[in-house]
Amino acid sequence: MEVSELNKYGICDGISEIILTSGIENPNAAPIGVIRKDNRVFIRLYRGSTTYENVKLEKIFAANVTCDPVLFVKSSFSNLENENFRYYPLNTTKIPLLKNSASSVIFRCGEIKHTEQAMTAEIIPMDAVANDYRPRAINRGLTAVIEAAVHATRYELTGDNKFLDLIDQCMETTYKCGGQREKDAAEILLNEIYENKKRVDGGKSTE
């Protein structure tokens, strides 16, 4: 499969926010940016994540294109329930995909570079499926809740309150512009942050 064919499956030039599924035995999902530039495609994965371990070991995974904010938020903080996965047979193995994606592309790793914190892999598209999909107007509430999830994972790592302010700004846009699905995602996100803040504040009081 040629890189140029990725256009058909929604992975275009620039950084595509997708949900990466990996783990042939124990399927795992996590939101990742896929970088496509000059007809080559890359991902960067940070050490310590399940995705990092899976891809390092198996060197194969799927990039799932979806606009479902609940899947993005849930997979930012924990794994998705088993019912969200299905399997795609490839040679003698089977790759986990997201069941309700608009499309899914199977990639294998080409050259991998390791740094202290992360690995960067050039990735090669092998096969793809397009599911039943519909046009969708741009919704600022959708992107805002996904941005908020990015800030929330940084808050989890650092405990820095500036991320809470950024999340507040995103939430304002989500509640103003989002539909019910965006608001459901926001609620899951805010609950996760609340639990995390309790841990951070608890940690501080015992210092």
Added chain:
Amino acid sequence: MEVSELNKYGICDGISEIILTSGIENPNAAPIGVIRKDNRVFIRLYRGSTTYENVKLEKIFAANVTCDPVLFVKSSFSNLENENFRYYPLNTTKIPLLKNSASSVIFRCGEIKHTEQAMTAEIIPMDAVANDYRPRAINRGLTAVIEAAVHATRYELTGDNKFLDLIDQCMETTYKCGGQREKDAAEILLNEIYENKKRVDGGKSTE
């Protein structure tokens, strides 16, 4: 056509960022948020715009769903070239549509309320077309350039430099995450702002 059918054409709950085409004699395009809530749909149009005048007069228009950032940015500042329009025959008239939309929905106005600055209309879907469309992964650079266009129109109205700072933040995301089409849109936008800033600064120096 039922409001619930709008899901198929990409106009879902919340605020959908679409390009509104209006003007049976002289077609015009402008980006607008379509508000869908509790199975009703609304638009708010500000006085002084061509869209306001067209919709007030003809009470019919099309909402075009697209992810093309260049069309959003161009139609924020000026009209689109004639080659971007096509016509949809409806009863004895013909409604301008965006030629390359993912989908287009024809709306007529129901109840209209006027305030000093704007009119709010409940809008009723009459007919719709879905064109050839593809899935597209979320791209933060795309939304950022559309946000920047919103800030830029506010800068045009007010000359307030805070909007320039917000545009800078958006541009950073667009150049980092966007593809070529997003970068093309950013260039058009920055050029428009530059021209406008010259006018604002020129205006100030003669005060």
